[in-house]
Amino acid sequence: MENLKEILAGCKRKERQSQEKLYRQFYPVLFALCKNFFEDKHDVVTAINNGMMKVFKNLHQYDAAKGEFFNWMYTTVRNAALTLLRDKKTQTFEYEEITESMYFEANENPFTELEYHDIEVYLNQLPIATRRICGLFYLDGFSVKEITESLAIKEGTVKWHLSESRNRLKIIFEKSL
Missing domain, CATH: 1.10.10.10 (Winged helix-like DNA-binding domain superfamily/Winged helix DNA-binding domain)
Known part of the structure; x- marks a missing residue:
């Protein structure tokens, strides 16, 4: 498998094969990310595709000195999923508005010890x-x-x-x- 720098260089040159390699390399983790936002597989894939289109379009904005590519891409796809979620007119659930009298205490993170x-x-x-x-x-x-x-x-x-x-x-x- 080509290394990430070579794939990214190909993506910057708008080479379809490099874009496909990048997409396939990160698809499983992006699918898991977007599955947290949508139950319908079509919506999950739409969010991934929207996010990856933004990644390809804005790849020139990625600065390796500011952090890892994966983190930049993950954030871009997550934001695309949030945008899709906001823009969806027919959601399959409703947020129930809660009064301020309901109790919330932000204790420790329940996931810190889990894989x-x-x-x-x-x-x-x-x-x-x-x-x-x-x-x-x-x-x-x-x-x-x-x-x-x-x-x-x-x-x-x-x-x-x-x-x-x-x-x-x-x-x-x-x-x-």
Whole structure:
């Protein structure tokens, strides 16, 4: 397999074979990322494709001195998934608006001791809306405020989903012991 620098150089020259190699190389991890946002496989693939189109279009903006290519690409695809999520008119779920009186406590991250595959198994047991918010907060490091802005929902709703994810994951973790 060609090294990443050679593939990226080909992508900058707009070579289709290099673009395909890059896409195929990172498809599994990007699929897992976008699966956190969408249940329908078509939506997952659409988010990946939208994100990779942005990667190819903006590859000249990537600066290796600022960080790893994977992190830049992952963030680009994640943002494309969030954009698609916001733009979808007919969502299969509804965020239930929560009042401020609901309790949320941001204790330690429940995923710190788990391997990625285990995290995916546990997250898939959560309802889609809760899974999205939980993944953005605990895995991607978004703040509550950033999540509210990205998903265009109220802060109380985000806090409720985070509390709900902790409660559900606690039960799931206890059952698996």
